[in-house]
Amino acid sequence: MRITVVLFLFLLTACGGGTSGDAGADATSSEGGLTTPDYEDSPFGFHPALVAKAFYSDSGYIDAQNIGVRWNRPSKYAFWFKVQPDINDPAYTWDEYDILYGNVPEGINILANIATEPGREDCGYEITDSYLPVDEDKYTAFVKATVERYDGDGIGEEDFNGGVFPNPIKYWQVDNEPDALTKTGYAELQRITYMAIKEACPDCQVLIGGATGFPQNFANNFAVYAQQILSDLNGQYVDIFDFHWYGSADGDYRKSKAAYDLVRSQLNEYNFWNIPVWITEMGSYSGDPVDMPGILQPYQSERQQAGDYLKRFVYPLSFGVKKIFPAFGLMEGFKQNNGYFDHTGLIYDGAFSDDLGLGIKKLGYYSYKLMTEKLEGSDWDNIQVIQELGNVYIYKFLKGGESVYVAWWDYFDDTGVSKTITFNVDFTGDALITTAVPNADSGADLNENDYPDFFKTETKTVSGVQVTITLDENPVFVEAAQ
Numbered sequence: 471m472r473i474t475v476v477l478f479l480f481l482l483t484a485c486g487g488g489t490s491g492d493a494g495a496d497a498t499s500s501e502g503g504l505t506t507p508d509y510e511d512s513p514f515g516f517h518p519a520l521v522a523k524a525f526y527s528d529s530g531y532i533d534a535q536n537i538g539v540r541w542n543r544p545s546k547y548a549f550w551f552k553v554q555p556d557i558n559d560p561a562y563t564w565d566e567y568d569i570l571y572g573n574v575p576e577g578i579n580i581l582a583n584i585a586t587e588p589g590r591e592d593c594g595y596e597i598t599d600s601y602l603p604v605d606e607d608k609y610t611a612f613v614k615a616t617v618e619r620y621d622g623d624g625i626g627e628e629d630f631n632g633g634v635f636p637n638p639i640k641y642w643q644v645d646n647e648p649d650a651l652t653k654t655g656y657a658e659l660q661r662i663t664y665m666a667i668k669e670a671c672p673d674c675q676v677l678i679g680g681a682t683g684f685p686q687n688f689a690n691n692f693a694v695y696a697q698q699i700l701s702d703l704n705g706q707y708v709d710i711f712d713f714h715w716y717g718s719a720d721g722d723y724r725k726s727k728a729a730y731d732l733v734r735s736q737l738n739e740y741n742f743w744n745i746p747v748w749i750t751e752m753g754s755y756s757g758d759p760v761d762m763p764g765i766l767q768p769y770q771s772e773r774q775q776a777g778d779y780l781k782r783f784v785y786p787l788s789f790g791v792k793k794i795f796p797a798f799g800l801m802e803g804f805k806q807n808n809g810y811f812d813h814t815g816l817i818y819d820g821a822f823s824d825d826l827g828l829g830i831k832k833l834g835y836y837s838y839k840l841m842t843e844k845l846e847g848s849d850w851d852n853i854q855v856i857q858e859l860g861n862v863y864i865y866k867f868l869k870g871g872e873s874v875y876v877a878w879w880d881y882f883d884d885t886g887v888s889k890t891i892t893f894n895v896d897f898t899g900d901a902l903i904t905t906a907v908p909n910a911d912s913g914a915d916l917n918e919n920d921y922p923d924f925f926k927t928e929t930k931t932v933s934g935v936q937v938t939i940t941l942d943e944n945p946v947f948v949e950a951a952q
Contacts, residue, residue: 485551485587485588485591485592485593485594506576506577506578506579506636506637506638508577509540509541509577509578509579510579511850512540512541512579512793512846513783513787513791513792513793513794513850514538514539514540514541514783514794514838514841514842514846515539515540515541515542515543515581515750515793515794515795515796516534516539516541516542516543516795516796516797516799516800517542517543517545517750517751517795517796517797517798517799518542518543518544518545518799518800519531519534519539519541519542519543519574519578519800520534520542520544520545520574520800521533521534521799521800521801521817523801523803523819523828525828526801526828526829527829528829530573531573531574531575531578533800533801533817533835534578534800535575535577535578536839537816537835537836537838537839537842538838538839538841538842538843538846539578539800539842540577540578540579540842540846541578541579541580541581541793541795542574542578542579542580542581543580543581543582543583543643543750543795543797544570544571544580544582544583545798545799546566546570547582547583547584547585547588547645547646548567548582548583548584548585548616549585549586549587549588550585550586550587550595550603550609550612550613551586551587551593551594551595552566552567553567553612553615553616554608554612557594557595557604557605557608560608560611562612562615562628564619564628564630567616567619567620568630568631571620571630571637571639572630572631572635574637575636575637576636576637578637579637579640579641580637580639580641581641581642581643581677581750581795582620582639582641582642582643583642583643583644583645583646584613584616584617584642584643584644584645584663584667585644585645585646586601586603586609586645586659589645589646589649595609597655599652599653599654600653600654600655601645601648601653601654601655601656601658601659602654602655602658602659602662603659603662606662609662610662610665610666613662613663613666613667613670614666614667614669614670615628615670617639617642617666617667617670617671617674618670618671620635620638620639621638621639621640621670621671621674622634622635622637622638622639623638623671639674640671640673640674640675641674641675641676641677641710642663642667642674642675642676642677643676643677643678643679643680643712643750644659644660644663644664644676644677644678644679645659645679646679646680647679647680647681647682647683647714648679648695648699650694650695650697650698650699651694656679656698656699657698657699657702657703658702660678660679660699660703660707660708661703661706661707663676664676664707664708665707675709675710676707676708676709676710677708677709677710677711677712677748677750678699678703678708678710678711678712679712680712680713680714680750680751681695681712681713681714681733682713682714683713683714683715683716683751684716684717684765685715685716685717685722685725685729686764686765688713688715688729688732689729689732692713692729692732692733692736696736696739696740700736700737700739700740700742701740703740703742704740704741705740705741705742705743708742708745709745709746710745710746710747710748710792711733711737711742711745711746711747711748712747712748712749712750713729713730713733713747713749714749714750714751714752714797715729715749715751715752715782715786716751716752716753716754716810716814717753717754718754718755718767718768718770718778719754719755719770719774719775719777719778720882721880721882721883722754723754723778723781723782723785723786724785724880726749726782726785726786726791727785727786727789730747730786730789730790730791733747734747746792747790747791747792748791748792748793748794748795749786749791749793749794749795750793750795750797751795751797751798752782752794752795752796752797753796753797753798753810753811753814754770754774754775754778754779754782754814755767755770755775755810755813755814756770756771756772756774756775756813756824756832756834757769757770757813757823757824757825758770758823758824759808759809759810759812759813759823760807760808760809760810762809762810767810769824771911772832772833772834772911772912772913773833773907773911773943773944774943775832775833775834776832776833776834776836776837776906776907776908777837777878777906777907777943777944777945779796779834779837779838780837780841780876780878780906780945781863781878781945782794782796783841784865784876784945785863785865787850787853788853788855788865792850796814796816796838797811797814798811798814798815799814799815800815800816800817801815801816801817801818801819802814802815802817802818802819802821802825803815803819803821806821806822808822808823815832816831816832816834816835816838817829817830817831817832817835818830818831818832826912826913826914827914830913830914831913831916831918832912832913833907833908833910833912833913833916834913835913836908836913836916836918836921836922836924836925837906837907837908839921840904840906840922840925840947841906843922844869844874844904844947844949845867845869845874845876846869847869847870848867848868848869848874849867849868849869852868853865853866853867854866856875856893856894857891857893861879861880861881861883861884861889862877862878862879862880862889862891862941863877863878863879863880864876864877864891864893865877866896872897872949872950873895873896873897873949873950874947874948874949875893875895875947875948875949876906876945876946876947876948877891877893877939877941877945877946877948878906878941878944878945878946879891879941879942879943881942881943887942888940888941888942889940889941890938890939890940890941891938891939891940891941892936892937892938893936893937894935894936895932895935895936895937895948895950896935897932897949897950898932899931899932899950899951900929900930900931900932900950900951901929901930901931901932901937901939901948901949901950901951902927902928902929902948902949902950902951902952903927903928903929903930903939903946903947903948904925904926904927904946904947904948904949905925905926905927905944905945905946906925906944906945906946906947907925907944907945908924908925909924909925909926910924929951
């Protein structure tokens with residue numbers, strides 16, 4: 471019998487019991503010297519970073535640590551109905567969440583979601599057709615107790631592990647993807663939850679539930695979100711805004727700028743000036759998933775997915791998004807229906823079409839690792855746009871006083887098989903050009919012990935202040951040769 475651990479919280483956390491795949495994996499050892507707060511500025515996340523798969527030898531956070539993931543958004547939310555299973559009994563049960571949060575290794579920050587109950591379940595903790603709790607005082611007490619337990623301040627008898635916690639949770643998100651068309655009261659839930667979190671942990675940051683999610687319907691969905699939720703909040707009770715961005719690998723990443731501009735304009739209209747914006751769910755896919763209603767999803771190669779994921783980080787970071795979390799899951803498998811979200815991960819789970827076997831890493835796995843090694847520690851507030859013209863995109867990152875350029879050509883909107891470009895750099899001598907996608911058709915063709923030798927590299931002479939390179943379908947990193 472094949473055992474499948476499904477990661478999505480709404481599907482695996484039904485009323486009355488059950489444990490999440492998030493809850494059972496042991497933490498791996500932390501990295502020497504650097505602690506979780508050292509990576510708080512990092513944009514590199516995953517939703518979720520945990521791999522919890524039966525018969526996979528590296529379940530846990532081994533892969534997340536290996537590729538440089540610095541933020542984990544667990545798939546299991548801190549649910550009121552779970553922590554307080556008898557709403558009339560003030561006793562709280564923490565075991566599942568002590569494991570869930572306590573096993574995250576040092577060096578990976580936690581963004582935790584908190585809510586009354588799963589959105590597709592009626593557990594008796596929400597008012598019918600509303601996000602509001604059936605008892606505001608009891609819900610507020612639950613929120614304060616939960617936040618206090620995991621804030622790592624060592625204050626209070628209920629603090630997890632006596633407050634000795636390498637990953638104190640300082641970022642909380644109120645539920646997720648609120649649906650203002652079918653349920654009421656989300657803005658009030660945000661206010662109630664925000665006030666309770668701040669009372670327990672004044673320095674905690676609170677995110678609003680993310681706005682959905684696909685290019686085809688984002689603008690229409692967000693119009694309702696803004697009118698029904700942001701207008702009611704009117705510049706209060708939110709520290710960080712979140713929107714989600716999925717789609718395909720044929721340029722949908724570029725549409726995130728229009729989405730961001732729309733979000734920013736509405737935030738400004740409703741007095742949320744200068745609020746940080748995160749993308750806590752981002753994705754594309756490899757393989758040939760079943761089409762969604764009204765959305766065709768043609769076959770995409772591992773190479774397409776790998777290059778697209780790099781663009782989905784670099785491009786939004788260049789216009790101000792602060793953090794980005796690919797979803798759903800570092801390992802494939804979500805709804806278990808061969809759909810879109812069963813193909814977005816970077817490790818095959820051994821199920822459904824185009825799967826090359828449990829535990830096989832896709833090309834995107836190694837591209838993510840190379841990306842974090844090249845860019846982690848950059849000055850994220852000073853990313854320069856060098857070119858966004860003629861289907862060529864070039865960005866400059868500053869890391870430790872040195873420049874790293876990221877360049878690509880959107881070949882799918884152009885003609886030919888390559889494009890030669892010349893641009894200015896701020897170093898002399900030779901330039902090292904590293905292709906950002908491994909030199910293979912699939913990760914199954916690679917031996918991970920050969921990393922990073924399977925990335926193609928070449929050197930080009932810098933002439934004056936310019937370097938000339940030829941781009942193909944894969945993005946590249948350009949930096950001074952050592």
